[in-house]
Amino acid sequence: MTDLANFDFDSMTTAEFEQHLPELFASSDGGKVSEDQRLAGFLAKNPDCAALVRDLETIAETAKGLFEPDHEPSDAVWSKIATQLQHEPAELSADGDVDGSEDPTK
């Protein structure tokens, strides 16, 4: 990915802005590119780019609200799980080497 440490944002073209935007979002504090002081001058001179940043921030912010679940599985799902568990011996030993920070599917 692009190294932006020594990049001259004041003379940036819109094409360069488009190229660097994914990294700018990824590296910005809380995904707030609009609050990145290095971009203040550029965004002030380019209202369409400022609007783009604002829209993408709105989308990302609204997406956080989707974390709370909206959907519920049918009752049949638990019925199938319960049936399966009746036929499956418990393997709940705590002797595995997988902790919460590792891949629990292994």
Place this chain on the structure above:
Amino acid sequence: MQTKPNAGLFKRNPPIAGEAEAIERAKNGDPDAFSKLYALHKRRVYTLCLRMLGNVSEAEDMTQEAFLHLFRKLGSFRGESAFSTWLHRLTVNLVLMHLRKKGLQLVSLEETINPSEEDAPKRDFGSRDTQLAGSVDRVTLERAVASLPPGYRMVFVLHDVEGFEHNEIATMLECSTGNSKSQLHKARLKLRELLRQPEQLPELESTREVMQ
């Protein structure tokens, strides 16, 4: 063994009342405790599956798989991350394995999750006619996310909804961190396009909305 929560890891997944006790009892084979864990987490797991798969039937099957896998692996949960986070990671990995079995197993996701030209976001990103009129409501965004090409949807859900970091997504999707960032950006650009004309977004397939 009593779980020892790490407070720094619980930002979006605060402990749920009664959860820790249910985990310990379920580890000891208490079926009622496992039933309680299902009740506490079924909506979140199912919603995650539904968003990743976009299909009610498959989402229910994967929800079932996730909880059966949980039953088998619960003994290895040490409480070093939030239980929700642990369960989400388990679910995401199972869904990804499912998708690979369906046809993505021979090539990396990095190559296959890229959408066709017509699905890709248009490049006139800066023009005024693509700008959003204002705020976005979550129901409309949900419909727009469901309309995304699968690869875009996957990265967007994992990063912007579930809160995974790019390096975590890169590991899960077997792609580069840069690719994850790029896919996320394209997903947001595509959503911006879709949200400009919300009346053209299809209704969600799932109809069992939970009463708010």
